[in-house]
Amino acid sequence: MIEQEKWIKFILMLIACSAISALALITFFIFWEGLPVIWKIGLWDFISGLKWAPTKGKFGILPMIVGSFEVTFGAMILGVPLALLCAIYLAEFASPRTRNILKPAIEVLAGIPSVVYGFIGMMVIVPFLRNTFGGSGFSVAGCSIVLGIMILPTITSISFDALMAIPRTYREGSLALGATPWQTVKMVVLPAAKSGIVAAVILGMGRAIGETMAVIMIAGNSLIIPLTPFDPVRTLTSNIALEMGYATGDHRQALFATGIILFVVIMCLNSLANWIANKAVAK
Amino acid sequence: MDPIILSTQNLNFYYGSFQALYNISINIPEHHIVALIGPSGCGKSTLLKVFNRMSDLVSGNRVEGHVFFKNQDIFAAQTDIMSLRKRIGMVFQQPNPFPLSVRENIEYGPKVHGETNKERLEQIVHESLQSVMLWDRLKDSLKKRATELLPDEQQRICIARLLAVDPEILLMDEPCSSLDPIAIVGIEDLMQKLKEKYTIVIVTHNMQQAARVSDLAGFMLLGKLIEYGATAQIFAAPQDKRTEDYVSGHYG
Numbered sequence A: 001m002i003e004q005e006k007w008i009k010f011i012l013m014l015i016a017c018s019a020i021s022a023l024a025l026i027t028f029f030i031f032w033e034g035l036p037v038i039w040k041i042g043l044w045d046f047i048s049g050l051k052w053a054p055t056k057g058k059f060g061i062l063p064m065i066v067g068s069f070e071v072t073f074g075a076m077i078l079g080v081p082l083a084l085l086c087a088i089y090l091a092e093f094a095s096p097r098t099r100n101i102l103k104p105a106i107e108v109l110a111g112i113p114s115v116v117y118g119f120i121g122m123m124v125i126v127p128f129l130r131n132t133f134g135g136s137g138f139s140v141a142g143c144s145i146v147l148g149i150m151i152l153p154t155i156t157s158i159s160f161d162a163l164m165a166i167p168r169t170y171r172e173g174s175l176a177l178g179a180t181p182w183q184t185v186k187m188v189v190l191p192a193a194k195s196g197i198v199a200a201v202i203l204g205m206g207r208a209i210g211e212t213m214a215v216i217m218i219a220g221n222s223l224i225i226p227l228t229p230f231d232p233v234r235t236l237t238s239n240i241a242l243e244m245g246y247a248t249g250d251h252r253q254a255l256f257a258t259g260i261i262l263f264v265v266i267m268c269l270n271s272l273a274n275w276i277a278n279k280a281v282a283k
Numbered sequence B: 001m002d003p004i005i006l007s008t009q010n011l012n013f014y015y016g017s018f019q020a021l022y023n024i025s026i027n028i029p030e031h032h033i034v035a036l037i038g039p040s041g042c043g044k045s046t047l048l049k050v051f052n053r054m055s056d057l058v059s060g061n062r063v064e065g066h067v068f069f070k071n072q073d074i075f076a077a078q079t080d081i082m083s084l085r086k087r088i089g090m091v092f093q094q095p096n097p098f099p100l101s102v103r104e105n106i107e108y109g110p111k112v113h114g115e116t117n118k119e120r121l122e123q124i125v126h127e128s129l130q131s132v133m134l135w136d137r138l139k140d141s142l143k144k145r146a147t148e149l150l151p152d153e154q155q156r157i158c159i160a161r162l163l164a165v166d167p168e169i170l171l172m173d174e175p176c177s178s179l180d181p182i183a184i185v186g187i188e189d190l191m192q193k194l195k196e197k198y199t200i201v202i203v204t205h206n207m208q209q210a211a212r213v214s215d216l217a218g219f220m221l222l223g224k225l226i227e228y229g230a231t232a233q234i235f236a237a238p239q240d241k242r243t244e245d246y247v248s249g250h251y252g
Protein backbone atom coordinates (compact mmCIF):
# COMPACT_ATOMS: atom_id res chain seq x y z
CA MET A 1 0.00 0.00 0.00
CA ILE A 2 2.70 2.42 1.11
CA GLU A 3 4.76 1.29 -1.87
CA GLN A 4 1.90 2.12 -4.20
CA GLU A 5 1.45 5.56 -2.62
CA LYS A 6 5.10 6.26 -3.32
CA TRP A 7 4.67 5.40 -6.97
CA ILE A 8 1.62 7.59 -7.31
CA LYS A 9 3.45 10.43 -5.69
CA PHE A 10 6.40 9.94 -8.01
CA ILE A 11 4.24 9.86 -11.14
CA LEU A 12 2.35 12.95 -10.10
CA MET A 13 5.62 14.71 -9.51
CA LEU A 14 6.83 13.70 -12.97
CA ILE A 15 3.70 15.07 -14.56
CA ALA A 16 3.96 18.30 -12.62
CA CYS A 17 7.59 18.67 -13.59
CA SER A 18 6.92 18.03 -17.24
CA ALA A 19 4.20 20.66 -17.26
CA ILE A 20 6.52 23.18 -15.69
CA SER A 21 9.43 22.24 -17.93
CA ALA A 22 7.21 22.59 -20.98
CA LEU A 23 6.53 26.12 -19.88
CA ALA A 24 10.21 26.74 -19.27
CA LEU A 25 11.04 25.31 -22.67
CA ILE A 26 8.56 27.55 -24.43
CA THR A 27 9.93 30.58 -22.65
CA PHE A 28 13.47 29.57 -23.49
CA PHE A 29 12.56 28.93 -27.08
CA ILE A 30 10.89 32.31 -27.58
CA PHE A 31 13.85 34.13 -26.10
CA TRP A 32 16.34 32.00 -28.00
CA GLU A 33 14.66 32.75 -31.29
CA GLY A 34 13.84 36.36 -30.63
CA LEU A 35 16.72 37.83 -28.68
CA PRO A 36 19.33 37.87 -31.49
CA VAL A 37 17.24 40.18 -33.65
CA ILE A 38 16.55 42.50 -30.73
CA TRP A 39 20.27 42.50 -30.16
CA LYS A 40 20.85 43.33 -33.82
CA ILE A 41 18.25 46.10 -34.13
CA GLY A 42 18.60 47.40 -30.61
CA LEU A 43 15.82 47.07 -28.05
CA TRP A 44 14.93 50.75 -28.19
CA ASP A 45 14.75 50.91 -31.97
CA PHE A 46 12.70 47.75 -31.98
CA ILE A 47 10.03 48.98 -29.58
CA SER A 48 10.03 52.61 -30.71
CA GLY A 49 10.34 52.06 -34.46
CA LEU A 50 7.36 53.32 -36.46
CA LYS A 51 7.89 51.21 -39.52
CA TRP A 52 7.33 47.51 -39.90
CA ALA A 53 8.55 46.50 -43.38
CA PRO A 54 10.11 43.07 -43.15
CA THR A 55 11.13 43.00 -46.82
CA LYS A 56 13.15 46.18 -46.33
CA GLY A 57 14.60 44.96 -43.06
CA LYS A 58 12.62 47.48 -40.99
CA PHE A 59 11.29 46.11 -37.74
CA GLY A 60 9.57 48.74 -35.59
CA ILE A 61 6.66 47.58 -33.47
CA LEU A 62 5.52 50.83 -31.87
CA PRO A 63 2.27 50.98 -33.90
CA MET A 64 1.39 47.51 -32.68
CA ILE A 65 2.32 48.26 -29.09
CA VAL A 66 0.13 51.33 -29.21
CA GLY A 67 -2.57 49.32 -31.00
CA SER A 68 -2.52 46.59 -28.37
CA PHE A 69 -2.77 49.10 -25.56
CA GLU A 70 -5.57 51.07 -27.22
CA VAL A 71 -7.63 48.00 -27.92
CA THR A 72 -7.10 46.70 -24.40
CA PHE A 73 -7.81 50.04 -22.82
CA GLY A 74 -11.06 50.34 -24.75
CA ALA A 75 -12.03 46.81 -23.77
CA MET A 76 -11.39 47.64 -20.11
CA ILE A 77 -13.47 50.80 -20.26
CA LEU A 78 -16.39 48.89 -21.70
CA GLY A 79 -15.95 45.57 -19.94
CA VAL A 80 -14.89 46.41 -16.38
CA PRO A 81 -17.90 48.46 -15.26
CA LEU A 82 -20.27 45.97 -16.83
CA ALA A 83 -18.49 43.00 -15.28
CA LEU A 84 -18.37 44.63 -11.84
CA LEU A 85 -22.03 45.54 -11.92
CA CYS A 86 -22.82 41.96 -12.94
CA ALA A 87 -20.74 40.61 -10.07
CA ILE A 88 -22.31 43.01 -7.58
CA TYR A 89 -25.79 42.13 -8.73
CA LEU A 90 -25.11 38.41 -8.55
CA ALA A 91 -23.39 38.50 -5.18
CA GLU A 92 -25.45 41.08 -3.37
CA PHE A 93 -28.87 41.45 -4.88
CA ALA A 94 -29.84 38.38 -6.88
CA SER A 95 -31.93 35.70 -5.21
CA PRO A 96 -30.16 32.34 -4.93
CA ARG A 97 -32.36 31.05 -7.74
CA THR A 98 -31.48 33.84 -10.16
CA ARG A 99 -27.86 33.47 -9.17
CA ASN A 100 -27.89 29.75 -9.92
CA ILE A 101 -29.16 30.47 -13.41
CA LEU A 102 -27.08 33.54 -14.27
CA LYS A 103 -23.70 32.51 -12.87
CA PRO A 104 -23.33 29.41 -15.08
CA ALA A 105 -24.73 31.36 -18.03
CA ILE A 106 -21.98 33.94 -17.67
CA GLU A 107 -19.39 31.24 -17.28
CA VAL A 108 -20.54 29.64 -20.52
CA LEU A 109 -19.51 32.87 -22.23
CA ALA A 110 -15.92 32.02 -21.28
CA GLY A 111 -16.18 28.72 -23.11
CA ILE A 112 -17.20 30.11 -26.48
CA PRO A 113 -14.26 29.85 -28.91
CA SER A 114 -12.78 33.21 -29.73
CA VAL A 115 -13.29 32.70 -33.45
CA VAL A 116 -17.02 32.79 -32.77
CA TYR A 117 -16.65 36.14 -31.05
CA GLY A 118 -14.64 37.32 -34.03
CA PHE A 119 -17.33 36.12 -36.39
CA ILE A 120 -20.07 37.90 -34.50
CA GLY A 121 -17.91 40.99 -34.41
CA MET A 122 -17.47 40.83 -38.18
CA MET A 123 -21.10 40.20 -38.93
CA VAL A 124 -22.71 42.53 -36.43
CA ILE A 125 -20.37 45.06 -34.87
CA VAL A 126 -18.23 45.95 -37.87
CA PRO A 127 -21.22 46.69 -40.13
CA PHE A 128 -22.85 48.61 -37.31
CA LEU A 129 -19.75 50.79 -36.86
CA ARG A 130 -19.43 51.24 -40.63
CA ASN A 131 -23.01 52.38 -41.00
CA THR A 132 -23.00 54.60 -37.93
CA PHE A 133 -19.57 56.21 -38.00
CA GLY A 134 -18.36 55.65 -41.54
CA GLY A 135 -15.02 54.15 -42.49
CA SER A 136 -14.54 50.44 -42.95
CA GLY A 137 -15.82 49.49 -39.53
CA PHE A 138 -12.73 47.35 -38.93
CA SER A 139 -11.35 49.33 -36.04
CA VAL A 140 -10.08 49.78 -32.52
CA ALA A 141 -13.66 50.36 -31.38
CA GLY A 142 -14.85 47.08 -32.87
CA CYS A 143 -12.04 45.16 -31.18
CA SER A 144 -12.67 46.88 -27.88
CA ILE A 145 -16.36 46.03 -27.94
CA VAL A 146 -15.76 42.37 -28.69
CA LEU A 147 -12.89 42.08 -26.21
CA GLY A 148 -14.97 43.90 -23.62
CA ILE A 149 -17.56 41.15 -23.92
CA MET A 150 -14.93 38.41 -23.97
CA ILE A 151 -13.39 39.53 -20.66
CA LEU A 152 -16.79 39.79 -18.94
CA PRO A 153 -16.90 36.22 -17.63
CA THR A 154 -13.33 36.33 -16.28
CA ILE A 155 -13.79 39.56 -14.40
CA THR A 156 -17.34 38.80 -13.31
CA SER A 157 -16.68 35.40 -11.87
CA ILE A 158 -13.46 36.32 -10.06
CA SER A 159 -14.98 39.50 -8.62
CA PHE A 160 -18.07 37.53 -7.68
CA ASP A 161 -15.91 35.10 -5.71
CA ALA A 162 -14.14 38.01 -4.06
CA LEU A 163 -17.47 39.53 -3.04
CA MET A 164 -18.85 36.23 -1.77
CA ALA A 165 -15.74 35.78 0.37
CA ILE A 166 -16.57 38.90 2.36
CA PRO A 167 -18.04 37.74 5.67
CA ARG A 168 -21.77 38.19 6.09
CA THR A 169 -21.11 39.86 9.43
CA TYR A 170 -19.77 43.00 7.71
CA ARG A 171 -23.00 43.34 5.79
CA GLU A 172 -25.07 42.73 8.91
CA GLY A 173 -23.07 45.31 10.83
CA SER A 174 -23.75 47.86 8.16
CA LEU A 175 -27.44 47.09 7.73
CA ALA A 176 -27.91 47.12 11.50
CA LEU A 177 -26.67 50.71 11.49
CA GLY A 178 -29.48 51.60 9.14
CA ALA A 179 -27.45 51.63 5.93
CA THR A 180 -29.24 50.69 2.73
CA PRO A 181 -28.07 47.59 0.86
CA TRP A 182 -26.46 49.76 -1.81
CA GLN A 183 -24.63 51.89 0.77
CA THR A 184 -23.46 48.65 2.34
CA VAL A 185 -22.07 47.41 -0.96
CA LYS A 186 -20.46 50.70 -1.84
CA MET A 187 -18.94 51.58 1.50
CA VAL A 188 -18.14 48.23 3.11
CA VAL A 189 -18.25 45.28 0.73
CA LEU A 190 -16.46 46.77 -2.27
CA PRO A 191 -13.61 48.27 -0.24
CA ALA A 192 -13.21 44.95 1.58
CA ALA A 193 -13.11 43.03 -1.69
CA LYS A 194 -10.87 45.57 -3.38
CA SER A 195 -7.79 43.40 -3.82
CA GLY A 196 -9.74 40.50 -5.29
CA ILE A 197 -11.47 42.82 -7.70
CA VAL A 198 -8.23 44.45 -8.78
CA ALA A 199 -6.75 41.01 -9.41
CA ALA A 200 -9.81 40.11 -11.49
CA VAL A 201 -9.44 43.26 -13.56
CA ILE A 202 -5.77 42.58 -14.19
CA LEU A 203 -6.45 39.02 -15.28
CA GLY A 204 -9.12 40.33 -17.63
CA MET A 205 -6.61 42.79 -18.98
CA GLY A 206 -4.12 39.96 -19.60
CA ARG A 207 -6.80 38.09 -21.48
CA ALA A 208 -7.59 41.15 -23.62
CA ILE A 209 -3.95 41.80 -24.50
CA GLY A 210 -3.38 38.16 -25.37
CA GLU A 211 -6.48 37.60 -27.49
CA THR A 212 -5.58 37.05 -31.14
CA MET A 213 -8.14 35.39 -33.36
CA ALA A 214 -11.14 37.58 -32.64
CA VAL A 215 -8.97 40.66 -32.95
CA ILE A 216 -7.52 39.69 -36.33
CA MET A 217 -11.02 39.30 -37.69
CA ILE A 218 -12.17 42.76 -36.62
CA ALA A 219 -9.04 44.92 -36.45
CA GLY A 220 -8.39 45.68 -40.10
CA ASN A 221 -4.73 44.98 -39.28
CA SER A 222 -3.16 48.01 -40.96
CA LEU A 223 0.31 49.03 -39.89
CA ILE A 224 -0.47 52.50 -38.60
CA ILE A 225 -0.80 54.06 -35.23
CA PRO A 226 -4.57 54.37 -34.82
CA LEU A 227 -5.45 57.95 -33.98
CA THR A 228 -9.19 57.61 -33.56
CA PRO A 229 -11.26 54.69 -32.24
CA PHE A 230 -12.51 54.12 -35.78
CA ASP A 231 -9.09 53.63 -37.35
CA PRO A 232 -7.96 50.12 -38.17
CA VAL A 233 -5.33 48.66 -35.93
CA ARG A 234 -2.87 45.78 -35.68
CA THR A 235 -2.01 44.31 -32.30
CA LEU A 236 1.15 42.50 -31.21
CA THR A 237 -0.60 39.17 -31.15
CA SER A 238 -2.23 39.51 -34.53
CA ASN A 239 1.06 40.58 -36.05
CA ILE A 240 2.61 37.29 -35.00
CA ALA A 241 -0.33 35.20 -36.11
CA LEU A 242 -0.70 36.94 -39.46
CA GLU A 243 2.91 36.67 -40.56
CA MET A 244 4.41 33.66 -38.87
CA GLY A 245 3.16 31.36 -41.62
CA TYR A 246 5.55 32.67 -44.25
CA ALA A 247 8.25 34.59 -42.37
CA THR A 248 11.90 33.55 -42.60
CA GLY A 249 15.22 34.80 -41.30
CA ASP A 250 15.25 38.12 -39.47
CA HIS A 251 11.56 38.56 -40.12
CA ARG A 252 10.79 35.30 -38.34
CA GLN A 253 13.05 36.27 -35.48
CA ALA A 254 11.43 39.68 -35.25
CA LEU A 255 8.08 37.97 -34.78
CA PHE A 256 9.53 35.96 -31.92
CA ALA A 257 10.88 39.18 -30.54
CA THR A 258 7.36 40.59 -30.67
CA GLY A 259 6.41 37.55 -28.66
CA ILE A 260 9.05 38.41 -26.08
CA ILE A 261 7.59 41.88 -25.59
CA LEU A 262 4.12 40.40 -25.25
CA PHE A 263 5.41 37.75 -22.87
CA VAL A 264 7.06 40.34 -20.64
CA VAL A 265 3.95 42.53 -20.56
CA ILE A 266 1.68 39.62 -19.66
CA MET A 267 4.11 38.26 -17.07
CA CYS A 268 4.21 41.67 -15.43
CA LEU A 269 0.42 41.82 -15.34
CA ASN A 270 0.12 38.31 -13.88
CA SER A 271 2.72 38.96 -11.21
CA LEU A 272 0.90 42.13 -10.34
CA ALA A 273 -2.35 40.19 -10.04
CA ASN A 274 -0.71 37.55 -7.84
CA TRP A 275 0.96 40.13 -5.68
CA ILE A 276 -2.28 41.94 -5.09
CA ALA A 277 -4.16 38.71 -4.42
CA ASN A 278 -1.51 37.59 -1.91
CA LYS A 279 -1.66 40.93 -0.21
CA ALA A 280 -5.38 40.35 0.20
CA VAL A 281 -4.84 36.92 1.77
CA ALA A 282 -2.24 38.28 4.17
CA LYS A 283 -4.84 40.62 5.61
CA MET B 1 -42.23 53.42 36.64
CA ASP B 2 -40.32 54.61 33.60
CA PRO B 3 -42.17 54.80 30.29
CA ILE B 4 -42.16 51.69 28.11
CA ILE B 5 -39.94 52.22 25.07
CA LEU B 6 -40.29 48.82 23.41
CA SER B 7 -42.94 46.19 23.75
CA THR B 8 -44.36 43.17 21.99
CA GLN B 9 -47.87 41.78 22.00
CA ASN B 10 -48.56 38.15 21.22
CA LEU B 11 -45.55 37.99 18.96
CA ASN B 12 -45.11 34.84 16.90
CA PHE B 13 -42.16 34.42 14.59
CA TYR B 14 -41.57 31.75 11.97
CA TYR B 15 -38.52 30.68 9.99
CA GLY B 16 -40.42 29.14 7.08
CA SER B 17 -42.60 26.51 8.69
CA PHE B 18 -40.59 26.43 11.91
CA GLN B 19 -42.03 28.57 14.67
CA ALA B 20 -39.22 30.15 16.67
CA LEU B 21 -41.22 32.48 18.94
CA TYR B 22 -44.54 31.73 20.64
CA ASN B 23 -46.83 34.45 21.89
CA ILE B 24 -44.18 36.72 23.32
CA SER B 25 -45.47 39.73 25.24
CA ILE B 26 -42.84 41.81 26.93
CA ASN B 27 -42.51 45.44 28.06
CA ILE B 28 -39.13 47.08 28.13
CA PRO B 29 -38.88 50.32 30.14
CA GLU B 30 -36.58 53.16 29.18
CA HIS B 31 -33.08 53.42 30.68
CA HIS B 32 -33.06 49.88 31.95
CA ILE B 33 -30.89 46.93 31.14
CA VAL B 34 -32.96 43.91 30.24
CA ALA B 35 -31.29 40.51 30.07
CA LEU B 36 -32.69 37.66 28.01
CA ILE B 37 -31.55 34.29 29.26
CA GLY B 38 -32.34 30.74 28.34
CA PRO B 39 -30.80 27.61 26.87
CA SER B 40 -29.32 27.53 23.40
CA GLY B 41 -31.87 27.64 20.59
CA CYS B 42 -34.70 29.03 22.70
CA GLY B 43 -35.09 32.09 20.47
CA LYS B 44 -33.20 34.85 22.28
CA SER B 45 -31.33 36.02 19.19
CA THR B 46 -34.47 35.73 17.12
CA LEU B 47 -36.39 38.00 19.49
CA LEU B 48 -33.55 40.50 19.46
CA LYS B 49 -33.44 40.50 15.67
CA VAL B 50 -37.16 41.10 15.46
CA PHE B 51 -36.74 44.25 17.57
CA ASN B 52 -34.85 46.08 14.80
CA ARG B 53 -36.17 44.01 11.93
CA MET B 54 -32.84 42.42 11.16
CA SER B 55 -35.10 39.38 11.02
CA ASP B 56 -36.23 40.67 7.61
CA LEU B 57 -32.93 39.42 6.20
CA VAL B 58 -33.89 35.78 6.71
CA SER B 59 -35.73 34.55 3.65
CA GLY B 60 -39.05 32.92 4.45
CA ASN B 61 -39.51 34.70 7.77
CA ARG B 62 -42.99 35.52 8.98
CA VAL B 63 -44.21 37.67 11.84
CA GLU B 64 -47.55 37.65 13.66
CA GLY B 65 -48.55 40.01 16.44
CA HIS B 66 -47.16 43.41 17.24
CA VAL B 67 -43.92 45.06 18.20
CA PHE B 68 -44.25 48.63 19.42
CA PHE B 69 -41.40 51.08 19.57
CA LYS B 70 -42.65 54.19 21.33
CA ASN B 71 -46.20 53.23 20.48
CA GLN B 72 -45.45 52.75 16.80
CA ASP B 73 -45.89 49.34 15.31
CA ILE B 74 -42.52 48.65 13.68
CA PHE B 75 -44.08 46.17 11.27
CA ALA B 76 -46.55 48.74 9.99
CA ALA B 77 -46.24 49.38 6.27
CA GLN B 78 -45.04 52.97 6.64
CA THR B 79 -42.10 52.09 8.89
CA ASP B 80 -38.79 53.35 7.56
CA ILE B 81 -36.56 50.38 8.29
CA MET B 82 -33.33 52.35 7.86
CA SER B 83 -34.28 54.92 10.43
CA LEU B 84 -35.71 52.23 12.71
CA ARG B 85 -32.34 50.49 12.71
CA LYS B 86 -30.63 53.77 13.35
CA ARG B 87 -32.74 54.23 16.47
CA ILE B 88 -32.51 50.60 17.58
CA GLY B 89 -28.91 49.55 17.11
CA MET B 90 -27.37 46.13 17.42
CA VAL B 91 -24.07 44.75 18.73
CA PHE B 92 -23.23 41.25 17.58
CA GLN B 93 -21.72 38.24 19.28
CA GLN B 94 -18.54 38.33 17.21
CA PRO B 95 -17.08 41.82 17.12
CA ASN B 96 -17.55 42.84 13.49
CA PRO B 97 -15.89 46.20 12.88
CA PHE B 98 -15.59 47.00 9.19
CA PRO B 99 -12.19 46.35 7.64
CA LEU B 100 -11.66 50.11 7.55
CA SER B 101 -9.85 52.52 9.81
CA VAL B 102 -11.07 53.27 13.33
CA ARG B 103 -12.20 56.69 12.22
CA GLU B 104 -14.04 55.37 9.17
CA ASN B 105 -15.80 52.81 11.34
CA ILE B 106 -17.18 55.47 13.66
CA GLU B 107 -18.00 57.89 10.85
CA TYR B 108 -19.79 55.19 8.90
CA GLY B 109 -23.20 55.45 10.54
CA PRO B 110 -23.44 59.23 10.54
CA LYS B 111 -22.28 59.36 6.90
CA VAL B 112 -24.82 56.79 5.88
CA HIS B 113 -27.47 58.95 7.45
CA GLY B 114 -26.31 62.02 5.60
CA GLU B 115 -23.86 63.77 7.92
CA THR B 116 -21.19 65.48 5.80
CA ASN B 117 -19.91 68.23 8.08
CA LYS B 118 -16.21 67.47 8.79
CA GLU B 119 -16.13 69.14 12.16
CA ARG B 120 -19.31 67.47 13.27
CA LEU B 121 -17.92 64.07 12.22
CA GLU B 122 -14.70 64.81 14.04
CA GLN B 123 -16.70 65.59 17.15
CA ILE B 124 -18.80 62.43 16.81
CA VAL B 125 -15.66 60.29 16.53
CA HIS B 126 -14.29 61.92 19.65
CA GLU B 127 -17.46 61.58 21.69
CA SER B 128 -18.21 58.04 20.62
CA LEU B 129 -14.73 56.78 21.38
CA GLN B 130 -14.85 58.69 24.64
CA SER B 131 -18.10 56.95 25.59
CA VAL B 132 -16.59 53.52 25.10
CA MET B 133 -13.42 54.61 26.88
CA LEU B 134 -11.15 54.14 23.90
CA TRP B 135 -10.38 57.75 23.10
CA ASP B 136 -7.19 58.02 25.13
CA ARG B 137 -5.91 54.75 23.79
CA LEU B 138 -6.71 55.37 20.13
CA LYS B 139 -6.71 59.12 19.62
CA ASP B 140 -3.29 58.94 17.94
CA SER B 141 -4.08 55.91 15.83
CA LEU B 142 -7.44 56.71 14.30
CA LYS B 143 -6.04 55.56 10.95
CA LYS B 144 -5.35 52.09 12.26
CA ARG B 145 -7.46 49.30 10.82
CA ALA B 146 -10.17 48.44 13.31
CA THR B 147 -9.88 44.74 12.49
CA GLU B 148 -6.31 44.76 13.82
CA LEU B 149 -7.31 45.84 17.32
CA LEU B 150 -7.72 43.54 20.35
CA PRO B 151 -11.06 41.70 20.51
CA ASP B 152 -12.49 43.82 23.30
CA GLU B 153 -11.33 46.98 21.58
CA GLN B 154 -13.08 45.74 18.45
CA GLN B 155 -16.27 45.17 20.40
CA ARG B 156 -15.98 48.65 21.88
CA ILE B 157 -15.52 50.04 18.37
CA CYS B 158 -18.72 48.28 17.38
CA ILE B 159 -20.52 49.88 20.31
CA ALA B 160 -18.95 53.25 19.54
CA ARG B 161 -19.96 53.00 15.91
CA LEU B 162 -23.51 52.45 17.12
CA LEU B 163 -23.45 55.34 19.57
CA ALA B 164 -22.29 57.54 16.72
CA VAL B 165 -25.75 57.39 15.12
CA ASP B 166 -27.34 58.35 18.43
CA PRO B 167 -29.65 55.37 18.91
CA GLU B 168 -32.21 54.98 21.66
CA ILE B 169 -31.97 51.27 22.24
CA LEU B 170 -28.90 49.03 22.12
CA LEU B 171 -29.50 45.37 21.36
CA MET B 172 -26.56 43.24 22.39
CA ASP B 173 -26.39 39.59 21.39
CA GLU B 174 -23.89 37.91 23.69
CA PRO B 175 -21.51 40.83 23.32
CA CYS B 176 -18.95 39.33 25.70
CA SER B 177 -18.80 35.74 24.54
CA SER B 178 -15.54 36.18 22.67
CA LEU B 179 -13.86 38.31 25.31
CA ASP B 180 -11.59 37.48 28.25
CA PRO B 181 -12.76 38.03 31.85
CA ILE B 182 -11.01 41.36 32.31
CA ALA B 183 -12.42 42.71 29.08
CA ILE B 184 -15.87 41.49 30.16
CA VAL B 185 -15.71 43.52 33.36
CA GLY B 186 -14.82 46.53 31.24
CA ILE B 187 -17.78 46.06 28.90
CA GLU B 188 -20.13 45.50 31.84
CA ASP B 189 -18.99 48.75 33.46
CA LEU B 190 -19.52 50.43 30.14
CA MET B 191 -23.09 49.13 29.99
CA GLN B 192 -23.85 50.58 33.41
CA LYS B 193 -22.61 53.92 32.18
CA LEU B 194 -24.56 53.71 28.91
CA LYS B 195 -27.77 52.93 30.76
CA GLU B 196 -28.10 56.57 31.73
CA LYS B 197 -28.61 57.54 28.09
CA TYR B 198 -29.80 54.37 26.42
CA THR B 199 -32.00 51.35 26.94
CA ILE B 200 -30.13 48.08 26.63
CA VAL B 201 -31.39 44.60 25.81
CA ILE B 202 -28.69 42.00 26.26
CA VAL B 203 -28.72 38.31 25.44
CA THR B 204 -26.34 36.33 27.56
CA HIS B 205 -25.51 32.75 28.43
CA ASN B 206 -23.70 33.83 31.50
CA MET B 207 -25.99 33.77 34.55
CA GLN B 208 -23.60 35.78 36.70
CA GLN B 209 -23.42 38.40 34.03
CA ALA B 210 -27.18 38.65 33.76
CA ALA B 211 -27.43 38.92 37.53
CA ARG B 212 -24.69 41.55 37.69
CA VAL B 213 -25.70 43.90 34.92
CA SER B 214 -29.43 43.72 34.37
CA ASP B 215 -32.38 45.38 36.05
CA LEU B 216 -34.95 43.09 34.48
CA ALA B 217 -34.54 39.57 33.22
CA GLY B 218 -36.59 37.36 30.96
CA PHE B 219 -36.23 33.61 30.88
CA MET B 220 -37.02 31.94 27.56
CA LEU B 221 -37.54 28.29 26.76
CA LEU B 222 -38.38 26.74 23.39
CA GLY B 223 -39.56 30.01 21.92
CA LYS B 224 -41.69 31.04 24.90
CA LEU B 225 -41.09 33.75 27.44
CA ILE B 226 -41.55 31.75 30.61
CA GLU B 227 -40.94 34.42 33.19
CA TYR B 228 -40.05 38.09 33.13
CA GLY B 229 -39.44 40.42 36.04
CA ALA B 230 -36.93 42.16 38.24
CA THR B 231 -33.57 40.45 37.96
CA ALA B 232 -33.19 40.03 41.70
CA GLN B 233 -36.51 38.27 41.88
CA ILE B 234 -35.86 36.04 38.86
CA PHE B 235 -32.67 34.82 40.41
CA ALA B 236 -33.64 34.72 44.07
CA ALA B 237 -37.28 33.76 43.97
CA PRO B 238 -38.42 32.57 40.54
CA GLN B 239 -42.13 31.85 40.24
CA ASP B 240 -41.80 29.12 37.65
CA LYS B 241 -40.21 25.76 38.31
CA ARG B 242 -38.44 25.81 34.92
CA THR B 243 -36.88 29.19 35.63
CA GLU B 244 -35.69 27.94 38.96
CA ASP B 245 -34.13 24.88 37.36
CA TYR B 246 -32.37 27.01 34.79
CA VAL B 247 -30.97 29.71 37.04
CA SER B 248 -29.78 27.12 39.49
CA GLY B 249 -27.91 25.46 36.65
CA HIS B 250 -30.00 22.40 35.82
CA TYR B 251 -30.29 23.11 32.08
CA GLY B 252 -27.43 23.33 29.57
Ligand SMILES: Nc1ncnc2c1ncn2[C@@H]1O[C@H](COP(=O)(O)OP(=O)(O)OP(=O)(O)O)[C@@H](O)[C@H]1O
Residues within 6 Å of the ligand: B015, B018, B020, B038, B039, B040, B041, B042, B043, B044, B045, B046, B047, B058
Ligand atom coordinates in the same frame (compact mmCIF):
# COMPACT_ATOMS: atom_id res chain seq x y z
N1 LIG C 1 -32.06 31.52 9.80
C1 LIG C 1 -32.72 30.52 10.42
N2 LIG C 1 -33.46 29.66 9.69
C2 LIG C 1 -34.15 28.65 10.29
N3 LIG C 1 -34.14 28.43 11.61
C3 LIG C 1 -33.42 29.25 12.40
C4 LIG C 1 -32.67 30.34 11.84
N4 LIG C 1 -32.03 30.99 12.84
C5 LIG C 1 -32.39 30.33 13.96
N5 LIG C 1 -33.21 29.30 13.71
C6 LIG C 1 -33.82 28.39 14.70
O1 LIG C 1 -34.60 29.17 15.57
C7 LIG C 1 -34.44 28.73 16.89
C8 LIG C 1 -34.03 29.90 17.77
O2 LIG C 1 -32.76 30.34 17.35
P1 LIG C 1 -32.00 31.53 18.04
O3 LIG C 1 -30.76 31.77 17.28
O4 LIG C 1 -32.92 32.64 18.23
O5 LIG C 1 -31.66 30.88 19.46
P2 LIG C 1 -30.78 31.48 20.64
O6 LIG C 1 -31.63 31.43 21.85
O7 LIG C 1 -30.19 32.77 20.27
O8 LIG C 1 -29.67 30.37 20.76
P3 LIG C 1 -28.13 30.58 21.13
O9 LIG C 1 -28.10 30.74 22.60
O10 LIG C 1 -27.52 29.29 20.69
O11 LIG C 1 -27.62 31.76 20.39
C9 LIG C 1 -33.43 27.60 16.88
O12 LIG C 1 -34.11 26.38 16.95
C10 LIG C 1 -32.76 27.75 15.54
O13 LIG C 1 -32.40 26.48 15.04
Ligand SMILES: [Mg+2]
Residues within 6 Å of the ligand: B044, B045, B046, B173
Ligand atom coordinates in the same frame (compact mmCIF):
# COMPACT_ATOMS: atom_id res chain seq x y z
MG1 LIG D 1 -28.20 33.45 19.79
